[in-house]
Amino acid sequence: MKNVIRQFLRLEASGGIILIIAAVIAMGMANGPLRDLYQSFLDIPITFRISTLDISKSLLLWVNDGLMAIFFLLVGLEVKRELIEGSLAGRDKALFPAIAALGGMLAPAIIYLLFNGSDELTRQGWAIPAATDIAFALGVMALLGDRVPNSLKVFLLALAIIDDLGVIIIIALFYAANLSWLAFGIAVVATVFLACMNWRGVDKTSLYLLIGFILWVSILKSGIHATLAGVLIGFMIPLRTKKKHSPLEKLEHGLHPWVAYLILPLFAFANAGVSLSGVSFSGLTSLLPLGIATALIIGKPLGIFIFSWISVKTGIAKLPNSIHFKHIFSVSVLCGIGFTMSIFIASLAFDSSHLELNTYSKLGILLGSTVSAVLGYSLLKVFLPKKH
Numbered sequence: 001m002k003n004v005i006r007q008f009l010r011l012e013a014s015g016g017i018i019l020i021i022a023a024v025i026a027m028g029m030a031n032g033p034l035r036d037l038y039q040s041f042l043d044i045p046i047t048f049r050i051s052t053l054d055i056s057k058s059l060l061l062w063v064n065d066g067l068m069a070i071f072f073l074l075v076g077l078e079v080k081r082e083l084i085e086g087s088l089a090g091r092d093k094a095l096f097p098a099i100a101a102l103g104g105m106l107a108p109a110i111i112y113l114l115f116n117g118s119d120e121l122t123r124q125g126w127a128i129p130a131a132t133d134i135a136f137a138l139g140v141m142a143l144l145g146d147r148v149p150n151s152l153k154v155f156l157l158a159l160a161i162i163d164d165l166g167v168i169i170i171i172a173l174f175y176a177a178n179l180s181w182l183a184f185g186i187a188v189v190a191t192v193f194l195a196c197m198n199w200r201g202v203d204k205t206s207l208y209l210l211i212g213f214i215l216w217v218s219i220l221k222s223g224i225h226a227t228l229a230g231v232l233i234g235f236m237i238p239l240r241t242k243k244k245h246s247p248l249e250k251l252e253h254g255l256h257p258w259v260a261y262l263i264l265p266l267f268a269f270a271n272a273g274v275s276l277s278g279v280s281f282s283g284l285t286s287l288l289p290l291g292i293a294t295a296l297i298i299g300k301p302l303g304i305f306i307f308s309w310i311s312v313k314t315g316i317a318k319l320p321n322s323i324h325f326k327h328i329f330s331v332s333v334l335c336g337i338g339f340t341m342s343i344f345i346a347s348l349a350f351d352s353s354h355l356e357l358n359t360y361s362k363l364g365i366l367l368g369s370t371v372s373a374v375l376g377y378s379l380l381k382v383f384l385p386k387k388h
Helices: 002-030 037-043 057-082 091-116 133-143 150-176 180-197 205-222 226-238 249-271 287-313 325-333 341-349 350-382
Strands: 046-049 052-057
Touching: 002 037, 002 133, 002 249, 002 341, 037 057, 046 057, 046 180, 046 205, 052 057, 052 205, 057 205, 057 226, 057 249, 057 341, 091 150, 091 180, 091 287, 133 150, 133 205, 133 325, 150 226, 150 325, 150 341, 180 205, 180 226, 205 226, 205 325, 249 341, 287 325, 287 350, 325 350, 341 350
Parallel strands: none
Antiparallel strands: 046 052
8 A cells, every 4th residue: 555655646646747847848838839729729629429429529628528538437446545554544643634625625615715705706616615626735745855754655645645635525516517417317317327337346336437428428418517527437337346456546547647757748738828918917917816815825734734733632533643733734734735626616717708717716826726736835844854
């Protein structure tokens, strides 16, 4: 299990560096002579057709609705493994990062609403600063090398995984379009079928993915965001079988490089290219971007640290081995890196009919995430023991 976690951390950290490069390239293209080429690339129409099934979307929407479902499939696999055998197995292990994650979602949302709660339109973006980008956060932490204790890395991993799970629930509950009951009914049947396969001990991953594809299409057509299908599929794939092998870990290992090195960088490239043309100083300092940036920079660490401190002082949870509160605070600042996850929620909160709000929300995310990365790295560099 330790080898699995170590491999995951290494992969996500290196993926974080690629994410940064992809985001910088996107910003450069969106604001340079290649901006038309960049936009044309995102607008490429792609049609998937089987018999009467016809799904036509632009490349950007295929990335956000399709490829991100694969990312959330990986998240579902990770959450299930961690809950059963990993860093979240057992009450004591799961409680501390779970309480911290709860604070890390509540406080940023409250701070955002203090800025934007009075406006009916911008209020919809309350969940934007609730997310943590695990790849970016681990990528920044990796810059400190072996000075970072493994228990601190596992805490960040567990916190971010629970955070992702919370965000998935938020997406399902608050960012669904008009519901198609027929498609929703098919999705329910597909989910029950997957659960029965798991209960009966079916270990053919291909069967889970086939039914999972039906689930993805039906959720997509229902109006609920299709990424929810990914997490449901991940939960249904068995961790262990009677033959003592793990379909879950095999699929997880197979997906990791594709997600870390292709899907997330492509998502960053497709969504981080914010055109600054027409962006005014008054717009940049408006309540929307300021609310997001403040929620990420201040709200995220405030919520995580206060909830963590209270849980330990009241005896509800315990600090992980070799970790002090100064380390928890440093990691909580690092969790203000919302980037890809926050951009994803922003694209749901402010769709193509609200392009200006989408642009300013992305600028707030980029500002808040950058400041959080620099501050988090600096604090860890100061507080972590020096290696001689």
